[in-house]
Amino acid sequence: MGTMGRKPVERFKNLCIFALPGIFIFCTVVIIPFIYGFYLTLTDWDGVKKVKAIVGLKNYMAAFQDINFWASMGLTLKYVLFSVLLVNIIAFILAYALTNGLKGQNFFRTGFFTPNLIGGVVLGFIWQFVFSRVLVNFGEASGWGIFSTSWLSDPTKAFWALVIVTVWQLSGYMMLIYIAGFTGLSTDVMEAASIDGATGMQRMKHIIIPLMVPSFVICLFLTLSRAFMVYDVNLTLTGGEPYGTTRLVAMHVYEKAFTARNYGVGQAEALFLFIIVACISGAQIYLGKKKEVEA
Amino acid sequence: MKKSAKVGGTRKKVLSITGLFAVVIMFFLYMIPFILILLNSFKYKRDIIKNPFSLITKKGYTIENYITAFEKMNFLRAFGNSLFVTGLSTIAVIILSAMVAYYFTRAKNKFSSVFFTLMAASMIIPFQAIMIPLVSIYGAQLGLLNHRLTLVFLHTGFAMSMSVFIFQGFIKSNIPISLEEAAYLDGCSKLQTFFKVVFPLLKPTTSTLIILNVLAFWNDYLLPSLVLGKKNLLTLPLSTYTFYGTYSADYGVIMAALVLTVAPILILYLFLQKQIISGVVAGAVKS
Numbered sequence: 001m002g003t004m005g006r007k008p009v010e011r012f013k014n015l016c017i018f019a020l021p022g023i024f025i026f027c028t029v030v031i032i033p034f035i036y037g038f039y040l041t042l043t044d045w046d047g048v049k050k051v052k053a054i055v056g057l058k059n060y061m062a063a064f065q066d067i068n069f070w071a072s073m074g075l076t077l078k079y080v081l082f083s084v085l086l087v088n089i090i091a092f093i094l095a096y097a098l099t100n101g102l103k104g105q106n107f108f109r110t111g112f113f114t115p116n117l118i119g120g121v122v123l124g125f126i127w128q129f130v131f132s133r134v135l136v137n138f139g140e141a142s143g144w145g146i147f148s149t150s151w152l153s154d155p156t157k158a159f160w161a162l163v164i165v166t167v168w169q170l171s172g173y174m175m176l177i178y179i180a181g182f183t184g185l186s187t188d189v190m191e192a193a194s195i196d197g198a199t200g201m202q203r204m205k206h207i208i209i210p211l212m213v214p215s216f217v218i219c220l221f222l223t224l225s226r227a228f229m230v231y232d233v234n235l236t237l238t239g240g241e242p243y244g245t246t247r248l249v250a251m252h253v254y255e256k257a258f259t260a261r262n263y264g265v266g267q268a269e270a271l272f273l274f275i276i277v278a279c280i281s282g283a284q285i286y287l288g289k290k291k292e293v294e295a
Numbered sequence: 296m297k298k299s300a301k302v303g304g305t306r307k308k309v310l311s312i313t314g315l316f317a318v319v320i321m322f323f324l325y326m327i328p329f330i331l332i333l334l335n336s337f338k339y340k341r342d343i344i345k346n347p348f349s350l351i352t353k354k355g356y357t358i359e360n361y362i363t364a365f366e367k368m369n370f371l372r373a374f375g376n377s378l379f380v381t382g383l384s385t386i387a388v389i390i391l392s393a394m395v396a397y398y399f400t401r402a403k404n405k406f407s408s409v410f411f412t413l414m415a416a417s418m419i420i421p422f423q424a425i426m427i428p429l430v431s432i433y434g435a436q437l438g439l440l441n442h443r444l445t446l447v448f449l450h451t452g453f454a455m456s457m458s459v460f461i462f463q464g465f466i467k468s469n470i471p472i473s474l475e476e477a478a479y480l481d482g483c484s485k486l487q488t489f490f491k492v493v494f495p496l497l498k499p500t501t502s503t504l505i506i507l508n509v510l511a512f513w514n515d516y517l518l519p520s521l522v523l524g525k526k527n528l529l530t531l532p533l534s535t536y537t538f539y540g541t542y543s544a545d546y547g548v549i550m551a552a553l554v555l556t557v558a559p560i561l562i563l564y565l566f567l568q569k570q571i572i573s574g575v576v577a578g579a580v581k582s
Contacts, residue, residue, distance in 0.1 A: 004402035005485065014485050015398070015406065022395035022455055023410055025387075029452020030417050033428040040428055097318050100311065108322055110568050115325065117564055117571075118557050119514030121532045125539055125553055126328050133546070134331055134347045141346075168325065176576050218579055229421050232516045236536070250423050254517075257427045267427045274424040281419060 041268040046261045059264035068244070069269050072252040079159070079248060080227040083166040087223050091171040095178030109179065112172035120169070120232025127165045128152065128237055155245035158238050162246060165233055170226060174219045181215030217288030221281060228277050249273055336360055336550035343546045360551035367542070368552050372527060373534035374559065380443055380530055381512040384450035388458050388508055389501060391451065396462035397489060411463070414456035422517065430521055446522045450512050458504050461581050465500040466493070506574035513560060531556050
């Protein structure tokens, strides 16, 4: 039975000392609330009253019929799609450019990663200034119509503003992971390919990309889960405005529960979000693992 | 890769010059928001509205924005709160998760395997699926909101599974049991063995996890916003948010507040860039 003691008493003592404190905190913070959340979806709790009435599956029906919820879910899927693609493309290119022995590449790496160190709240505010003041000013001075009004007051442009800030925030982080992947590539294989006359594009397609699959799996997983749950940047950059057109699903759930005081419906919607995220990341990891084996 | 760049000839060289050019332009685009915030934090409001790019200002430069921001956002108080919460949570997570991970690796029983699986599976749960019951339990039922220690407790709980996971992987492949047996024969208890022999050997992983957790706790907004509402308890992100709401038209002061908020972490980054970068990469790759 392992090495945590010989006698049962000793084993029990070590279980209490080593495992229980951490497990207790984990369970009271993650597991119990998660399970309690299912119970909440069956009640009509409004956040204040002491007694909760059981309402059965009414909240799930309400969540199903909540047009705003599905609209924000749709918007989130669109946002996730574009952010994940752009973040990873840009990060991959940056990583490729910064592993070719470029002068000062460490300096560049350090710089590109910087936005990731700063919390979403501050990032959102910084870019709010950029979009609503700096670019408007630039538009007026240069006569470029695209910047003449604030991007944040137009539904489509505000959506793209969110994507841009996300790319700015996450691409440096993913770049670091791709760099680790590039540095791990065997120089022998690369040289053999060069000697065999493989061009840059051929090497990229047939050797580098297949060998980098593990890095792609990690980066896609990280960007997917980050993008699905984004809240801070959404809150401080657009706040869901104009007219709630940029309200992503995390913000919708928050407002449903804490602003509209509809805890049961909010939690039911949060569970839908959980199921969707779990399915997508599960499928992504499964496919990645399959590709990895084939390569 | 370095070698192939040398043998490539002129075409390679042209490519690498365009490459460098592209990287420099990208770099400039990435840095420009920071530069603008810093520049405008020293300007008067009228000059900012007139031209946020210009280095030449009508009224000159000022540090008044900083003085106002520092006082009005109660910077020292918020900084202290952030330091308290981040510091205590990080210490708690590191020690507790190392002990749990050690137990999981060494005691191969039902308990270990059940809770290890549970922790691994829980990493997929989005925070949004927990926050509502969390407020209901810790707020309405236990009345524990508006205490910094509650936030420490919750931070610790949320960071637990990832930290246990990373520690467990390291202990499993790097800490030989024979070392512990030697200490055990010398009369050390399990707890002594752990703190005197095992824990010091975990140092590379410990520093990775310190970096990851400190960044996550320091920058977190949503969870602290649910727990702390009282003005004197706000952490830096919370007080920046409240401050912005009140002063949003006062651009210079806002810029100064943003600079003050990001300064601590950027200064840390300046000194620990190597450790932070390798820590973040190690964390991502391992989990």
